[in-house]
Amino acid sequence: MDLPRVATSYVGRRREAAEVRAALRAGQLVTLTGLGGVGKTRLAEAVTAQAARGFAGGAVFIDLTELRDGALLADLVATRSGLHNRSGQPALRLVLNHLRERAALLVLDNCEHVVDEAAAFVSAVLDECPRVAILGTSRQSLGVRGERVLQVQPLAVPPDDADPPLTELARYDAVRLLVERASAILPGFALTPDNRAAVVRICRQLDGLPLAIELAAARLRSLSPWQLADRLSRRLPLLTSSPRTAPERQRTLRATIDWSFSLCSPTEQAVWRRASVFAGTFDLPAAEEVCAGPGLAPDQVLDAVDGLLDKSVLLREGQGEIVRYRMLETIRERGHELLDAAGERPAVSGRHRDWIDRLTAAADTAWAGPEQLRWIVRLRLEQANLRAALEWSLTEPGEAGAVLRIASRLDEYWTFFGHSLECRQWLDRALAATPADHPDRPRALAFCALHSAWVLDLDGAADRLAEADRLAAGAPGELQRALLTYVRALVAQLRTDVSAADLAAEAAAAFRAHGEVRRELHPLWIYGVSSGYRKGEVAEGRRALHRMLELCEARGETRYRAMAQFGLAYLEVERGDAGVAEELARASLRNLMKIGAGSGTAYLLDNLAWIADRKGEHARAATLFGAAASLWQAIGSAPEIAVSGPHRAHKASTLAALGGERFTRAFAAGRGMSGEEAARFALDPAGAGEPAAGARPGSLTGRQWQVAGLVAEGLSNRDIAAKLVISQRTADTHVQNILDRLGFRKRAQIAAWFTEQR
Known part of the structure; x- marks a missing residue:
């Protein structure tokens, strides 16, 4: 559940909030309209917090002010919903597939600047996802069939002719x-x-x-x-x-x-104007880099920020150890106008882009090291600013070349969080807007091909590789040649071509010769898995993957370490020791959870299902297959494509061992788990059982079944939270979701139902 953190208390609007809650029903669109500053967002935040627990599928709050390009609306919704696109399908299709069977609340805040795209998106959701309710805020209605428009009025004031006590x-x-x-x-x-x-x-x-x-x-x-x-x-x-x-x-x-504005000091006025170029939130170092300039030194920015916080022009948001700031959209819009009036927009937007350029360069340099986790958090916070900088560079004459440079960095970040399709779009637009002899073009083409491969557009990858070859005129630099060879190895692996191992070995050796440890890592994985599984050279595959693991451990790297552990588990479950495979797969999953799970979780849950099948833990295997199925859908892929051979074999073996009824029950329990619940189940060696006999398939998730049992034992929500080491709010949510799923109103009904099922 992705809900906003409100820094100040909410005042009033009880009648309006009750009216909105009453209007929100499955398949219903409610749009809050009104002028800027009237309180639409705060009302939506309050209603979401109150109504969220009534939706078993949760609630997601999306602030559309982060977007400068409405075409990315579905991508933003996918990101906020925890989806990671690893397919070539549009983000809209991924979101629709995710929401189709869910009873969820989707909140789209500040639709007015992307109203056409918002209307098209909402129409698609309402058409295909009958259990989803949508709450929008906009200065104008969306004009969608069935929309209920509620006008948000200013707060009540005493009438002019009244003098109440x-x-x-x-x-x-x-x-x-x-x-x-x-x-x-x-x-x-x-x-x-x-x-x-x-x-x-x-x-x-x-x-x-x-x-x-x-x-x-x-x-x-x-x-x-x-x-x-x-x-x-x-x-x-x-x-x-x-x-x-x-x-x-x-x-x-x-x-x-x-x-x-007139009551602000000149330095506060300058920071107000200049900070309006930020999208989403920003921190003090960013403000010092972007807002400093003519008439304002970097060391003056902090005092100006303090002053703007005092005047409620900036709002403070805590993000871990770092304080971040944001502007309300109405104040930001006025800042844009004042920036234009001062003739500062090109210079300030350029400094904003240059700040993103330096930030991504630093992150790229430090990526495969001990600071990786910190950089992942930072980049996710700056995603809106990254998009704004790329968009400005593409629309400002003569600046598109910067996109070739910036978007070619951090390919692992773009891929891990399911943004490969978006990154390819940025690169394609920049390639179309820059001359054929631009020096960054060959490298940009290589990474554009890489992202094409990651979204399974293998023909598109081949076309971009061919163009990169033509630009190099047959004599690319050694590192550029190694990069192209690596991408070809990935394409070959995805095509299940036996040439993948040889191409990957060639790329890994070239990168190793130039001391490019980070670039050597993924070719080692391709070589290890391809040679060990597809060619049967298990010892050779293990050697490559152990080298990859050792390099990651020596550098304090996390993402590729998880990949190496998964690769070794992949080999062991089929060709070696199932116990060793399980230890490796769980270690890999723990590493993934450190950096935000990502698309690799689907592979690991499937892998752990194979391991459970091989160990004879068939109920556990079926549950893991079900849990993995939800995650495969969330990344727009399927195990029949990604891990076809072992998946089919072990799923068939599990089904044969359990029989249809028991398999279906365990599979449904796994499919009903949240990502967090699935990870906990996979990491728990004792969690090998199956749902109790007689439980209705898919009625409760594994964790909900556990909570229902504790309710039947007479434990309060506070006691349940203490026993399961979760927050009381999480326990409250579990109990409410159980009531919703079973159609009950009282805890006593849960206890009676559980006793009967048991």
Whole structure:
């Protein structure tokens, strides 16, 4: 479940939230509309937090402000849903396949700038995924058939002709918001007989607009409520005098933002303008690199950021040990306008791209080493900024060459998280926009071919390899030749061509001769698996994979280490010791879990199913086959394609040993597991059993069955959390999902059902 972390408390909107929750039904689209700053996102966040547990398939919240190109909307949804595209199919198809059988809530926030793409995406989901509910926020409706549009109004303020007593003022949400935000700035601030009239006046002047109230409340650090009300009454009429064609509340909000800007220091104004080029979130070092420039030194940026945080222009978001910042979209839009008015957009966007260039270069250099995990976290946080930098480079005249350089880096990162198709698209666009003699073109073509191979477009890979050969005129540099040979080895392996081993051995030797340890690793894997499994040279295959493992361990590398362990387990289960294979596969899975699982988890769960079959643990094997099936679907692939031979053989053996009914029951239990539950089951040597006899196939996942048993024992959710070493919130969610799946309303019904099934 991917839900936003809200930094401040939510005030009011109880009636609206209840109305939205009531409108959200399976196959239903609800769109919250209203002007910028009216509180659509906060209402959507609150509703999602309240309604998520009612959807057995979970909820996913996607902030579309990260996108500059609407064509990547489905890719962003896939990423937020934990999907890793390892096929050539469009991301939309991957998402639809994932959601088709799920009762899930999908929240699309800030659709207005990609409204056409959002409408097409939503229509496809509603057509093919009948159990999915969609909540959107946009300044305009999506125009999709069956859409229910709910207009989000400003917060309630006391009417002009009313003078409610002090005790009743808190009933008005605008007043509550102002008082709460003021008390966060000034502990002890409260609504009193002395300031009540000023507070009401402020709320009325700002038309109850939440963003305007938050910006104004930040000024109560230095002004009294009466001073603030007086300044607003003098300032806002001047600012709202133009343009007269805009709706009155929109002019009020714009005027409040401009007033807030006018009260910033020159350095704060510069950082406000320049920070608007960031997509998603950013940290202080990034701000120092991008926002510093004419009239602003890097060491001045921190003070400016502090000032903008105080004024609610920037919002603080904690991400582990590093604090990150973001702008609300309405404030970012005004920053863009101010940046253009100052004539700074090209220079600042260029610095943003150059920052991404340096960041990806540093990550690429350190990739195959002990800092890999840190870089993975960092790159995932900067994915939106990476996309923004690539898009700017492709649309700014003369800058497309930077995309050849940037997108050719970190091929393992793009691949591991299922972005190979996207990376190939960036490279193809850059190749089309740069001259044929650009020096980075041959290398970019090689990596474009590599990503084509990873999404199983083997003909496309061959075409790009051929173009790279033509550019080299038959005499490429040795490392470029090794790179092309490596890609050919991968293509050959995917075609099940026996030439894969020889090509991989040639590439590995060339990289080794030049000290390119990172580039040697994957060719070693191709050679080890191809020679050991396909050619029957098991000892030779083991030697190659052990060398790969030793190189990874010496460098503190994690991703390729997991691959080497999987490769050895792959050989051992078929040609060696099943116990050794199991130890290797579990070690590989543990390493993958460190870096965020990824597409390799499907291979490992399937591999562990083969091992369980070979050991005679057939119920466990069937459960693992079921768990793997969900993950194969999540990466857009199938074991019949990726690991055809051993998968078919061991699945048939497991089915024969169990019989159809027992196999189906165990397979369904595995398929119903979440990725986290499947990994725990696979890593638990004692988890070899099958669901209790009589349990309805697919009714509960393995973990839910366990929780149901603890409910039957009389344990509270807190006791269940302590026993299973999970959070109480997770235990609450498990119990609620069990109630939903079984159609019950009370815990006693779970206990009775479990006792009967057992």
